Amino acid sequence: MLFRLLCLLIPLLPLLLHSGPVFGEQGLSIDPINCLGCHSDRIPIKTFAASVHGKNGCTSCHADIVDLASHMRHEFKPAKVRCESCHKKETAEHYSSAHINRGVRCANCHTDIHSLTPWKGDKRRVVATCIQCHDKNSAYRNSVHGRGVSAGRPDSAACSDCHGLHNIRSLGEVANRDRKEFHTRACLKCHGDGKMMARNGVTNLAVNSYLESYHGKNFRLGSPERVAGCADCHGSHAVLHPEDPKSSINKANLVKTCGACHTKATPLFTKYYAHGEHKDRKNYPLLYYTFMVMTVLLVTTFAVFWLHTLLWMFRGFVENREKAARLMEEKHPHHIPGANKQYRRFTRRHIILHILVITSFLGLSLTGLPLKFSDQVWAQELMRLWGGTANAGLIHRGCAVVTFVYFASALAMSFHFLFIRKDLKGNFIERLFGPDSLCFNLRDLKDVTAMMRWFLFKGPKPTFERWTYWEKFDFIAVFWGMFAIGGSGLMLWFPEFFGQFLPGWVFNMATIVHSDEALLATGFIFSVHFFNTHVRPEKFPMDFVIFNGQISKEEMMEERGDQWRRYQEEGITERFACPKPSGVLYDFLVKGFGFTAVFIGVTLLLLMIYAFLS
Template identity: 35%
Template sequence: MLNKLLVCLAFLLAHAATVAAAPAAKLDNAACLTCHDGQKGKLEVADADGEKRKLRDVHTDKYGKSVHARMECVACHTDITDNVSPHQKTGAKTADCATCHQALWDKAKQAGSTANQPRMEVVARNIAAYKQSFHARPDKDKPSQPKATCTQCHDTHAFAVPADKQSPQYAAWRKDIPKLCGESCHDDQLEAFASSVHGKEVIDKANAKAPVCTSCHTNHEITNTSLVTFKLLNNEECGNCHKDNLKSYRDTYHGQVTRLGYAETAKCFDCHGSHKVLGPKDPKSKVHPDNRLKTCRQCHDGKKKPLATAGFASFGPHANSHDFARYPQMWIATKSMIALLIGVFAFFWLHSGLWYYREWQDRKQGKSVPHVRTDSLPPAERKFFQRFPAGWRIAHLVFALVTMTLVLTGTAALFSHTSWAPVAAKALGGASGLALIHRVAAAIFVAVFAIHFVYVMQKLLRDRTFRWFGPDSLVPNWKDLADIVGMFKWFFGKGPKPRFDRWTYFEKFDYWAVFWGVTIIGGSGLMLAIPHITAQYLPGWVFNVATVVHGEEAFLAAVFLFTVHFFNNHFRPEKLPPPDIVMFTGTQSLDEFRREHPAQYQRLVDAGELDSYLVDAPSAPLTLGSKILGLVLIAFGLTLLVLVAIGFFGGG
């Protein structure tokens, strides 16, 4: 019996020695796939909580076509040391995607071979973006894990994004993105997306160009949807397909504010929805005629903003000026404003150019009347002529300051596509600050205008000797037409320069332009400033027309002021060097008065009334201060002109 036990023991020892001496099983891919190829049935392991979870199958055909096809399984599964089930693991940390790819990229940088591996650089950037993304944040239920890992989106065994975006393979890969995002985590969003116009294009028609989840949310930079940057970038994403709609949207106040970098006005998804975007004819669509007012009231809810009224529903957020059949009012308004701009600028720029040429030629030929040395004149001749009373000068200064403020704040919105507009908006308190300053400036402008109008009218109505079409009136008369004809004759050397009376025709144009501006710019601006009241009585298309009229008329006023008005008063050869300070001191020398208004001068001399208008020359401090103020205003005006030019010629 003892002998038998010794024999058995010897046999077991010999077998153990044989096993110990045998080489370990090779852990190559072939060995791993004998179990993990999906042919052996479902494989399960216990997770950290002891719950059973199914292991992923590795299909040899897909793995062979993937970007990882040349890698060994144990290159990632470093804790596996045998091919026995269940595996005896070493406890080593399994390599994760980010660590591995970052190490490869760092190695390539050290070796100086990055130029040969552009795709690896893309992956490195994606890793950096992911680490800052919403997906990389700790999961609410499992704080030790991120919300989403690389392997939840990328099947590491079959990962192979088709390079050719026009290929059927790419279309098939793109079609699966909504399913991947939806079935993994976002099932409610997937259900909404599947019923949308976008979802039907992708899922039903396999349209690779239609938007999917990553179109709006990006691939790796997944961010919180409440962020301003996300909201603004979504507008641009929509515009990649809907170019015309994005362009027309940008012409509205909503679009201008978003281009300035603020998300406080309606964006594409506010009106059309996010995942369940439906066609405008669908009764369930947010932009269906029956639902538009409700959609507008999402923002114009009567709390932060006045409640949207009936006319909001007929506002055209994508109205344009070239589709007469759909938007006849916009077409007419735009064409009318273009005709007005062309007419005004063609006449006055030609007028200014010819005037400059005539004065330059006269100076060249020695025809200019020389300035008189006032220090050698009799005391009476050294006096200055009182041209403007204090009230007019104060009103002019306020108008100048307010107008420039309106131009800056208004054109910042009108030309929101420029690089300078967001800077100006930020400096002035953002879009809301810009709007507030613009409206306060407009209110001051209208108030000063109203005070001036009431003062002038009550004074004239009490003056029984005042003639409405006389030489002291700013009302245009037949002499103004004769002076215009006479000026053009003088421009071409066909006659003498007209003898102007108290008011020249171009001064009258400047004066009445304020009335026109208050009516057109002010009226349209008021309608836009109180949309809930406007829409209570008028259809929504008036907002589209008002936007066009307000912007184009303001553009006309700004360019006219800083070109024609500046030329007439500061940059004519006879006025050089600028500035002309008569509007600040209220006076001008008798020599200048005789040259500028010879008819009025002669009329006052003949009537013996000239002396009543003569005053002492302005003091040196007043003169110096007026020149400094004039130069500052001119510089600011010309700066605004440059900004407007950048906006106009910079496209949109």
């Protein structure tokens, strides 16, 4: 008997040495050696001592055994062990997990608690536990992740990397939005880790290219349910290499994969670059050169017109000071007979069209720029204001329809001006390049030269005809803009239709064109156009001629003296005289509308600048 006790005691020495604190915590005095005297045949002493619970006493778990004699006489049945007495955090997670509603308890996964050893990051043990119930068809085990874990690669994704260990969500009962967000975030967690991907020879460009795509931008803006996430294309468990015939992204399977969302997908449609990178000239030359062309266009346009704006701003400031000094010296203002008499510059049709332009352009900007700058907090908040990308997309497309309507009206008016109007002299060519036309002509070169001389204090301030060169540029830019931004927008609006006869990579190019042309349009309108029209020293804070259509005689003679003289020579000046000024209420409303539009535009411009700087 003594020999047997010694044999039991020696292996238990480490256990006895370290179990004191636990006993003190529980307030118990039952020695583990007493327990193992009976239970050593079922619980090998060495195995238990080496387990994760080896430093605990038996009654740390079997806390209801307080009377050893009663227990040995089998006078009561010990209750099931309650792991939550120690593992509070894990238990809280488990009780809110998918497993708790399916009757899965701690012991279902941790089957032999007395021999459980530290897992030491060996993901194979996690997988071995999960596949007891899951992965019956070996989808995960045959995937790139499963094979990586089996090979002992610590960075390969095991079940717990995506689902967690204890806080496992039930994906079958959640909304589609939450399920898609879960899958995509699970993938981004590892594939967005540059260091992890680098040490495994895997590029993380897929993450960047996804987040910069239409799919990824919607995900960032809180609408993952509207677009494809990682798992929609690559699968969730059966993630295979593209060269594998069973892979969902194998070329032979792409029509089916894309067709899950785009029901009319064709082999041409699947040529879309899901992870195309416009900075990669070697692999995506079409995207690279499209981006470069748009960048050159954008940089050149802004460089020229911002320089023009800065020169004008300074020269106009100096001119205003000179005018003020002359008025002080002469003691009286310059007087023009009937200086405040109003003349018609724009018709009611022009005013209505311009209000449509303003409204639709601001609508397009307020709904499109958040998509462009989806990584910005202000963009995400603005998208929440719209109620998500679905509502924003509806508004955006509605404003696009309005844009096509006013563009068609402009075309019709241009046709009428060139071929139908009876009150204009000349043939088609003479009208196209005449003084009433918005088409560029040789006079514009003279006007640009004269304006630059004035900027540089080399000559007098020029006067203009009916249209200035910067107004003509605004008009002509609409035609280029409708071709670039309108054409690309239609492709992106109806990808399945255009995918019937255009290769998918055209949509990648259309995305670049649409995005950069939108940036050019908004940046130009909110900076250059606003300055030329409202903010320049001669007009600040706002020129309301486009809202009431009226211009004073003094203003017309000073700014458009050549037009005034031509009208005088032709004897048609009084044809454009306004019998009375616009009404007070009308002016109040349209001025409020105008100031609101300028405020929104300038705010968006500042947010765009902030996005680039940050």
